[in-house]
Amino acid sequence: MLEAVELRKVFKGKTAVDHVSLYLDEGESVGLLGPNGAGKSTTISLISSLLAPSSGDVRLNGNSVIAKPQQLREVIGVVPQEIALYEALSAYENLKFFGRIYRLQGKQLEMKIQELLEVIGLRDRQKELIKTYSGGMKRRVNIAAALMHDPKFVIMDEPTVGIDPQSRNHILETVRLLNREKGTTVLYTSHYMEEVEQLCSRVYIMDHGRIIAAGTTEELRRILSGEDTLLLQLDKPDEKLAQELRELEPVRQVEEMDSGLKLIVTKQSHLLSEVVQAAERHRVQIINIHVQTPTLEDVFLHLTGRTLRD
Numbered sequence: 001m002l003e004a005v006e007l008r009k010v011f012k013g014k015t016a017v018d019h020v021s022l023y024l025d026e027g028e029s030v031g032l033l034g035p036n037g038a039g040k041s042t043t044i045s046l047i048s049s050l051l052a053p054s055s056g057d058v059r060l061n062g063n064s065v066i067a068k069p070q071q072l073r074e075v076i077g078v079v080p081q082e083i084a085l086y087e088a089l090s091a092y093e094n095l096k097f098f099g100r101i102y103r104l105q106g107k108q109l110e111m112k113i114q115e116l117l118e119v120i121g122l123r124d125r126q127k128e129l130i131k132t133y134s135g136g137m138k139r140r141v142n143i144a145a146a147l148m149h150d151p152k153f154v155i156m157d158e159p160t161v162g163i164d165p166q167s168r169n170h171i172l173e174t175v176r177l178l179n180r181e182k183g184t185t186v187l188y189t190s191h192y193m194e195e196v197e198q199l200c201s202r203v204y205i206m207d208h209g210r211i212i213a214a215g216t217t218e219e220l221r222r223i224l225s226g227e228d229t230l231l232l233q234l235d236k237p238d239e240k241l242a243q244e245l246r247e248l249e250p251v252r253q254v255e256e257m258d259s260g261l262k263l264i265v266t267k268q269s270h271l272l273s274e275v276v277q278a279a280e281r282h283r284v285q286i287i288n289i290h291v292q293t294p295t296l297e298d299v300f301l302h303l304t305g306r307t308l309r310d
């Protein structure tokens with residue numbers, strides 16, 4: 001088990017990570033979810049011993065690794081947000097370089113490189129220089145580089161931000177394969193709820209440097225078990241209508257979206273006629289009303305009053 005215990009990191013008087021405790025059991029796929037600036041990258045750097053905490057501890061199978069990180073470094077692979085590759089070398093040459101750092105050589109090194117190129121779907125382009133790759137392809141090579149030493153724990157920092165759909169799918173597939181078929185323990189950081197819901201069995205939600213909720217996706221959704229999400233598709237946006245709905249008793253949250261409004265409301269409230277009347281008063285036409293069970297995104301909205309992408 002890899003564990004963070006009451007981690008804190010203060011940068012020049014600003015607390016970026018505030019008493020964060022989390023654990024990864026072997027074989028788990030765990031999500032760390034939070035908006036930009038929540039402290040996810042700093043938490044990852046602390047857990048992987050790239051950064052020293054202001055206080056708190058990181059433990060591998062019960063033993064602190066802060067003073068002696070070597071043991072941890074052998075079993076952990078970190079995929080940072082920034083691409084850390086040699087642009088003037090090919091994908092093959094980059095992986096060879098990283099493999100050598102982990103003391104792989106000869107046939108073993110060659111096999112590992114080809115295995116990982118296959119996993120990331122770039123075997124046929126391995127001889128091309130990194131600088132000719134798309135952002136998504138570079139990300140995929142960056143992931144392979146972190147896997148050269150067959151780490152037991154893989155920590156990924158928002159690996160799908162700003163990349164093309166094909167690379168995104170490849171990355172999600174790679175995470176699945178690593179976790180479900182190879183049994184690798186994964187900590188997956190993201191601000192995309194749907195990715196975490198698909199990939200992870202347990203989730204930590206982080207905001208302003210703190211863990212504000214933790215549990216299985218089911219448990220977290222149960223935070224909203226007494227509530228429904230109401231999606232109103234409107235013919236035009238209307239700030240005043242949103243404001244009026246916010247003041248209705250059963251309405252917990254109102255979020256404005258491109259096509260209308262999203263309301264988190266108390267279950268079984270007889271709200272629809274009030275909503276329809278309010279829309280009529282504001283001369284807004286309701287094109288469609290959809291009631292759905294809450295998502296993790298809604299849980300986040302409920303806990304913080306903000307959306308993940310704010």
Ligand SMILES: Nc1ncnc2c1ncn2[C@@H]1O[C@H](COP(=O)(O)OP(=O)(O)OP(=O)(O)O)[C@@H](O)[C@H]1O
Nearest residue numbers: 011015016034035036037038039040041042043158
């Ligand atoms: N080296 C540093 N020096 C000063 N402040 C920092 C440093 N690194 C991070 N911070 C601050 O700590 C806070 C948390 O940043 P962090 O990068 O961990 O968040 P994040 O959740 O990973 O967000 P993002 O998705 O934008 O990377 C931010 O306010 C950031 O400005």
